Amino acid sequence: MEGIIVKGIAGFYYVKVDNEIIECKARGKFRHTELTPMVGDRVKIAMQGKKGVIEGVNQRSSELLRPPVANVTQAYVIFTLKDPDLNLDLLNRFIILCEFNNIRPIICFNKVDLADINELNTTAEMFEKASYQVHYLNAREGIGLSHLENMLEDNVTVLCGPSGVGKSTILNRLTGKELMKTGEISEKLGRGKHTTRHCELIEVYKGYIVDTPGFSSLSMDFITKEKLQLCFPEFDDHMDNCKFTGCMHYKEPSCAVKEAVEDKIIAKERYDFYVKTLEEILNGRNKR
Ligand SMILES: Nc1nc2c(ncn2[C@@H]2O[C@H](COP(=O)(O)OP(=O)(O)O)[C@@H](O)[C@H]2O)c(=O)[nH]1
Numbered sequence: 001m002e003g004i005i006v007k008g009i010a011g012f013y014y015v016k017v018d019n020e021i022i023e024c025k026a027r028g029k030f031r032h033t034e035l036t037p038m039v040g041d042r043v044k045i046a047m048q049g050k051k052g053v054i055e056g057v058n059q060r061s062s063e064l065l066r067p068p069v070a071n072v073t074q075a076y077v078i079f080t081l082k083d084p085d086l087n088l089d090l091l092n093r094f095i096i097l098c099e100f101n102n103i104r105p106i107i108c109f110n111k112v113d114l115a116d117i118n119e120l121n122t123t124a125e126m127f128e129k130a131s132y133q134v135h136y137l138n139a140r141e142g143i144g145l146s147h148l149e150n151m152l153e154d155n156v157t158v159l160c161g162p163s164g165v166g167k168s169t170i171l172n173r174l175t176g177k178e179l180m181k182t183g184e185i186s187e188k189l190g191r192g193k194h195t196t197r198h199c200e201l202i203e204v205y206k207g208y209i210v211d212t213p214g215f216s217s218l219s220m221d222f223i224t225k226e227k228l229q230l231c232f233p234e235f236d237d238h239m240d241n242c243k244f245t246g247c248m249h250y251k252e253p254s255c256a257v258k259e260a261v262e263d264k265i266i267a268k269e270r271y272d273f274y275v276k277t278l279e280e281i282l283n284g285r286n287k288r
């Protein structure tokens, strides 16, 4: 039988097969290989009485490590302009993480009720120019969520973004349940903030969704300088026209990417973020 791992707790995997959840263990051989089944994995199982044994794991289309989920197809990347203030650097980092992992980022600005509309439009335009979808939300009032609902079908969607932007509010709205506590702030307690301990796929609108704990920084140590430029879709149409093959679009002359920045076809803020990240990689500062 084939199914999808929707939850993993303490060595047990909960595999959804048709409309049933079957508690499974992994076959012993997995312990001797690199491969450990993850939530999101499509697996082959055999039954032993009422319990199952995972016999094989299908190839993954993507593999996220934080949260550990396989086969995520898209990310709702949630940010706000106000409360908390927009951290553009972190938003760009999330997008790189998605691009690098073969996950489609969908940018969502929540709490538009608090945002300056001009600032919001300018920011959205910067990402739309780079070919990304941008959505405006007011999750508290349930505004703008129908687009997100419609895109869930046939996808495994991860909800990500910093703390306090409304991820749990959005998840509760999309699932129609109070699955997550919202507005829990315990900065003073340090690690006391609500975090999702074991991640779980939640079935909704013929797709799956997974919540992530908010985080406030994201290291770029997973990426090389050669791969970095491939994570900027707005460079695609230009980089073949650079004079030098292997152009890093940095200090080289006759660089078509830099020309596109000057012509305002590529947003300068995005290019500046590229250069900053490239320099981090070149200087080894992206290493832990
Ligand atoms: N003004 C406003 N507040 C919101 C909106 N969405 C969520 N909030 C509030 O923002 C706070 C943090 O929301 P929460 O869902 O816990 O954020 P999370 O940390 O990303 O999971 C809560 O007090 C929510 O009620 C919104 O669209 N507008």
Ligand SMILES: [Mg+2]
Pocket (backbone or CB within 6 Å): 167, 168, 169, 180, 181, 182, 183, 194
């Ligand atoms: Mg939350």
Ligand SMILES: [Zn+2]
Pocket (backbone or CB within 6 Å): 239, 242, 243, 247, 248, 249, 250, 252, 254, 255, 256, 257, 258
């Ligand atoms: Zn170039």
